[in-house]
Amino acid sequence: MKQSHIDPKALRNALGTFTTGVTIITTRDGEGHAVGLTANSFNSVSLDPPLVLWSLAKTAMSVPAFTESTHWNVHVLAAEQQSLSNLFASKGEDKFAGLELDNGVSDAPLIKQCTARFQCRTAFTHDGGDHIIFIGEVIAFDQQDLPPLAFQSGQYAVTAKKPWQELKLSSASEALECSYSEDLLGYLLGRAHFQMLGKLQKTLSAESMTAAHFFVLSVLTIQDDISLEQINAHVDYAGQEITYEHMAELVSLDAVKQDSERYVLTEKGHKAALLHISEAKVIEEELIAELGEGDVKALKVILKRLIQHTDPGLPDLWANAS
Amino acid sequence: MKQSHIDPKALRNALGTFTTGVTIITTRDGEGHAVGLTANSFNSVSLDPPLVLWSLAKTAMSVPAFTESTHWNVHVLAAEQQSLSNLFASKGEDKFAGLELDNGVSDAPLIKQCTARFQCRTAFTHDGGDHIIFIGEVIAFDQQDLPPLAFQSGQYAVTAKKPWQELKLSSASEALECSYSEDLLGYLLGRAHFQMLGKLQKTLSAESMTAAHFFVLSVLTIQDDISLEQINAHVDYAGQEITYEHMAELVSLDAVKQDSERYVLTEKGHKAALLHISEAKVIEEELIAELGEGDVKALKVILKRLIQHTDPGLPDLWANAS
Numbered sequence: 001m002k003q004s005h006i007d008p009k010a011l012r013n014a015l016g017t018f019t020t021g022v023t024i025i026t027t028r029d030g031e032g033h034a035v036g037l038t039a040n041s042f043n044s045v046s047l048d049p050p051l052v053l054w055s056l057a058k059t060a061m062s063v064p065a066f067t068e069s070t071h072w073n074v075h076v077l078a079a080e081q082q083s084l085s086n087l088f089a090s091k092g093e094d095k096f097a098g099l100e101l102d103n104g105v106s107d108a109p110l111i112k113q114c115t116a117r118f119q120c121r122t123a124f125t126h127d128g129g130d131h132i133i134f135i136g137e138v139i140a141f142d143q144q145d146l147p148p149l150a151f152q153s154g155q156y157a158v159t160a161k162k163p164w165q166e167l168k169l170s171s172a173s174e175a176l177e178c179s180y181s182e183d184l185l186g187y188l189l190g191r192a193h194f195q196m197l198g199k200l201q202k203t204l205s206a207e208s209m210t211a212a213h214f215f216v217l218s219v220l221t222i223q224d225d226i227s228l229e230q231i232n233a234h235v236d237y238a239g240q241e242i243t244y245e246h247m248a249e250l251v252s253l254d255a256v257k258q259d260s261e262r263y264v265l266t267e268k269g270h271k272a273a274l275l276h277i278s279e280a281k282v283i284e285e286e287l288i289a290e291l292g293e294g295d296v297k298a299l300k301v302i303l304k305r306l307i308q309h310t311d312p313g314l315p316d317l318w319a320n321a322s
Numbered sequence: 323m324k325q326s327h328i329d330p331k332a333l334r335n336a337l338g339t340f341t342t343g344v345t346i347i348t349t350r351d352g353e354g355h356a357v358g359l360t361a362n363s364f365n366s367v368s369l370d371p372p373l374v375l376w377s378l379a380k381t382a383m384s385v386p387a388f389t390e391s392t393h394w395n396v397h398v399l400a401a402e403q404q405s406l407s408n409l410f411a412s413k414g415e416d417k418f419a420g421l422e423l424d425n426g427v428s429d430a431p432l433i434k435q436c437t438a439r440f441q442c443r444t445a446f447t448h449d450g451g452d453h454i455i456f457i458g459e460v461i462a463f464d465q466q467d468l469p470p471l472a473f474q475s476g477q478y479a480v481t482a483k484k485p486w487q488e489l490k491l492s493s494a495s496e497a498l499e500c501s502y503s504e505d506l507l508g509y510l511l512g513r514a515h516f517q518m519l520g521k522l523q524k525t526l527s528a529e530s531m532t533a534a535h536f537f538v539l540s541v542l543t544i545q546d547d548i549s550l551e552q553i554n555a556h557v558d559y560a561g562q563e564i565t566y567e568h569m570a571e572l573v574s575l576d577a578v579k580q581d582s583e584r585y586v587l588t589e590k591g592h593k594a595a596l597l598h599i600s601e602a603k604v605i606e607e608e609l610i611a612e613l614g615e616g617d618v619k620a621l622k623v624i625l626k627r628l629i630q631h632t633d634p635g636l637p638d639l640w641a642n643a644s
Contacts, residue, residue: 006372006460006461006463008369008370008372010463010465011369011372011460011463012369013465014438014440014463014464014465015366015374015438015440017343017398017437017438017465017470018342018343018345018364018365018366018398018438018470019341019342019343019470019472019481020340020341020342020343020365021339021340021341021342023340041365041366041367042340042365043340043342043363043364043365043377044337044340044363044377045363045377045450045451045453045455046377046450046451046452046453047330047333047334047451047452048330048451048452049451049452050328050330050333050451051450051451051453052337053375053450053455055365055366055367055368076339076340079484082484115339116336116337116339116340118336118337124448126446126448126455126457127446128367128368128373128375128457129367129368129369129370129371129372129373130368130369130370130371131367131368131373133367133375133448133457135448135450135455138328138333139328141328141332141333141336142336143332143335143336143339148339148340148341148474149484150341150472150474150481152470152472152481152483152616155483155484156483156484156486157481157482157483157484158481158482158484159341159472159474159479159480159481159482160479160480160481160482160620160623160624161474161477161478161479161623161627162401162404162471162472162477162478162479162480162623163623163626163627164478183622184599184602184603184606185518185606185609185618185621185622186515186518186519186522186602186605186606188621188622188625188626188629189511189514189515189518189625190515190519191625191629192511192515192625192628192629192632193508193511193512193514193515194558195628195629195632195633195634196507196508196511196628196632197508197512198632198634199632200508236516277506280506280508281506283508284506284507284508287507287628287631287632290631291624291627291628291631294474295624295627296507296624298482298620298624299507299510299621299624299625299628300505300507300510301482301483301484301485302482302613302617302618302620302621302624303507303510303511303513303514303621304485304510305483305485305613305617306514306517306518306609306613306621307510307513307514307517309609309612309613310514310517310518310520310521310609311517312517312520
């Protein structure tokens with residue numbers, strides 16, 4: 001196969017399968033203006049001496065600034081900095097407007113709230129076809145505990161840790177063919193959901209409440225003065241059916257007042273709802289501590305996409321919230 | 323800050339926050355022996371001419387092979403190739419033993435089942451501190467639709483697409499403070515679970531079955547001749563309570579036979595269970611088509627970790643399965 005057969009678009013797609021982080025690289029031009037761009041061609045080269053590299057298209061407007069300056073900073077972006085990545089990938093003039101900067105070793109702009117930052121001095125530049133390869137010596141660096149933004153096949157991404165070995169939830173026999181497969185997504189979602197709910201149940205039990213009561217209170221904190229039918233429409237997603245008996249229990253607990261066929265939250269019910277929601281958040285915080293913030297973020301991102309794709313059309317609980 | 327203040331270990335940690343894919347790079351030494359190693363220092367450089375680069379530690383055993391040979395292949399590893407990554411990261415002699423290879427442009431080993439492969443001819447090498455930087459011209463490449471393996475802060479990872487904009491599941495008012503937050507993990511898990519179940523419910527309804535019946539049949543395919551109490555212990559994760567009424571319905575559908583207090587699957591019940599499990603798999607396949615195989619893989623990986631961390635200790639359904 002000769003070089004002339006290489007289709008640049010197909011090559012770009014294939015190269016894009018290599019996952020990368022996302023960086024913003026900054027410097028100042030001869031007049032002291034801040035210059036910066038988004039790049040995913042960053043990589044580490046050497047620890048001793050500490051060297052990193054990245055590539056810049058020869059056609060980029062910022063080529064003179066980077067070739068003339070001696071210092072530049074690499075910012076490994078956090079997952080929250082996606083919009084900053086977009087901004088610095090654009091051709092806008094005023095990318096630094098309103099951006100608060102830290103003081104660095106050189107005068108190269110140093111952006112806040114990144115996962116990691118490497119302040120570099122140009123060590124070498126090399127020709128790399130239609131790009132220039134910058135190799136820099138790291139003269140200072142820092143790091144924050146923020147899940148990083150990733151880039152994969154032309155899309156932003158977050159990463160989820162892959163255990164060293166495949167996790168087995170049970171001692172499943174490999175021989176079992178027609179299995180109620182523990183790898184089936186529905187099973188995993190159900191078990192994860194109910195184990196989370198099980199943790200919440202413990203705190204609810206202390207107040208003679210069940211998950212059903214919790215769901216009712218949660219709905220009523222957002223929209224109250226609604227009928228049982230309306231409540232059920234909102235908790236339907238949770239596979240719950242709320243009965244008049246549940247509502248009577250909440251009335252006897254002084255959490256809910258009944259006004260003809262409609263239900264209103266009492267002050268006590270409002271406080272209980274907030275307490276239980278915050279307890280649910282504590283359970284989530286504990287999980288974040290165990291699984292890592294990045295993984296919980298990844299989980300939420302995928303669940304939201306799944307929910308959007310499987311949504312049969314639920315009533316919008318927030319539609320009439322004031 | 324002077325270079326002498328750079329702590330190599332801290333620098334390595336900070337550099338590790340930049341997410342990468344994982345590659346295996348192969349060549350042949352002067353005697354024709356296959357040589358290969360795992361590297362995450364790969365990156366693309368230029369499309370025209372098509373150039374890529376990677377770095378090799380000067381202390382690596384394979385330095386002579388790579389500096390003396392003119393051709394090498396870069397394999398972007400698939401998520402399933404984690405054990406191959408471990409193998410080629412080790413110092414073992416016989417890494418290629420039993421590994422089936424494809425024929426490439428050069429004699430450099432070409433490994434199968436990778437996400438992408440780039441067959442390269444050395445264009446330049448550059449000094450990079452304690453590493454040598456290899457820049458290669460891509461002379462052939464190919465790509466398969468396999469989710470890639472990633473590497474992040476010293477751990478293997480898989481990626482989950484991050485939508486261009488944060489997904490909003492409802493028209494939630496930003497002003498709403500005490501919200502039954504749609505960002506709460508418990509809510510997302512519950513809604514995702516029941517929406518998936520809702521899709522299955524449609525196919526079950528056609529046979530007068532409910533999710534409860536499905537759960538019973540699924541349990542009995544793995545272990546039957548058990549009591550209602552034992553069945554309930556196994557479906558507890560799903561928040562289901564199976565009643566004698568449910569069991570009587572399954573008996574009347576000729577799916578289950580009752581033998582004193584124990585239940586046994588009939589041939590018809592066995593077929594129904596397999597049908598519904600395969601329907602659940604079809605629903606999952608449709609979701610994979612929508613969300614992408616990599617994202618569903620990432621979802622499962624995180625759910626398994628979550629389940630392991632929140633497991634209150636369920637009875638092992640498979641323990642006595644033959």
